[in-house]
Amino acid sequence: MPAFSVALLNLKPGTGKTTSAVWLAHTFAAAGHQVLLVDADPAGSALEWSDLAAMDPRLPPAAAFPFRIVALPSRRLHLRLAEIAHPDDVVIIDAPQLEDHSGIARSAMRYVDEILIPCAPSPIEINRTTPVRDEIAELQDLRDEPARSAVLLTRCITRAHSTANARETLSDMGYEVLRTTVPRLEVYAQSFGLPIPDTGRGVWREVAGDLNERRASLRKVRLWQQNGSGARLR
Numbered sequence: 001m002p003a004f005s006v007a008l009l010n011l012k013p014g015t016g017k018t019t020s021a022v023w024l025a026h027t028f029a030a031a032g033h034q035v036l037l038v039d040a041d042p043a044g045s046a047l048e049w050s051d052l053a054a055m056d057p058r059l060p061p062a063a064a065f066p067f068r069i070v071a072l073p074s075r076r077l078h079l080r081l082a083e084i085a086h087p088d089d090v091v092i093i094d095a096p097q098l099e100d101h102s103g104i105a106r107s108a109m110r111y112v113d114e115i116l117i118p119c120a121p122s123p124i125e126i127n128r129t130t131p132v133r134d135e136i137a138e139l140q141d142l143r144d145e146p147a148r149s150a151v152l153l154t155r156c157i158t159r160a161h162s163t164a165n166a167r168e169t170l171s172d173m174g175y176e177v178l179r180t181t182v183p184r185l186e187v188y189a190q191s192f193g194l195p196i197p198d199t200g201r202g203v204w205r206e207v208a209g210d211l212n213e214r215r216a217s218l219r220k221v222r223l224w225q226q227n228g229s230g231a232r233l234r
């Protein structure tokens with residue numbers, strides 16, 4: 001089992017899965033983690049991004065994406081990753097849209113510690129997360145321990161009321177919503193195919209911090225289960 005695994009997943013295309021997965025992979029790698037970025041989308045955007053970035057003349061090819069990246073658009077993803085991931089890895093999966101590639105998306109959901117649903121603070125995107133929530137609920141029985149999931153509000157207009165409103169609506173719908181929200185910025189919109197710049201990394205460090213906090217609480221739950229509910233945590 002890797003140190004931590006997270007899948008960026010949603011029902012529809014174009015919600016920010018690949019952008020979030022790639023920026024997060026760079027953020028965890030820059031913080032000293034061993035990262036495995038898994039491109040589970042048959043469209044192969046994350047892999048294409050890393051190939052293009054490796055051609056950028058400003059950096060040596062290996063420095064553009066300084067971590068392992070594999071293409072695994074497979075319904076057996078959960079089994080393959082058990083073989084491929086190293087124990088210290090932070091595994092980040094760019095999952096395909098659930099509506100078109102449900103087999104692969106479900107396999108990713110079976111594997112990861114955390115399912116992160118990138119969603120803009122708009123009523124239409126919020127409504128379209130419902131099948132993801134239902135799918136997560138259905139898959140819980142296939143897992144050793146329940147999957148955690150949270151919405152990552154992204155492409156947010158700074159200072160607009162929509163972000164706070166979306167948080168409230170999503171919370172009322174029963175979602176956990178990450179504390180950090182990702183703004184809609186040109187630096188992210190234009191980042192595909194390029195090495196990740198220094199500008200714009202701060203927000204992703206905060207997202208990674210939120211995930212780390214959740215991961216720490218997950219570890220406590222695991223220890224608690226291993227030691228029996230009455231035992232002291234080490």
Ligand SMILES: Nc1ncnc2c1ncn2[C@@H]1O[C@H](COP(=O)(O)OP(=O)(O)OP(=O)(O)O)[C@@H](O)[C@H]1O
Nearest residue numbers: 013014015016017018019155182183184185188189
């Ligand atoms: N925070 C952001 N600010 C501005 N633009 C963003 C942001 N996040 C993503 N985008 C843009 O939104 C579009 C969709 O993002 P992305 O490709 O990451 O979505 P996706 O869910 O992976 O899509 P697909 O399902 O097609 O693979 C892209 O043009 C991307 O540059």
Ligand SMILES: [Mg+2]
Nearest residue numbers: 017018041045
């Ligand atoms: Mg994508």
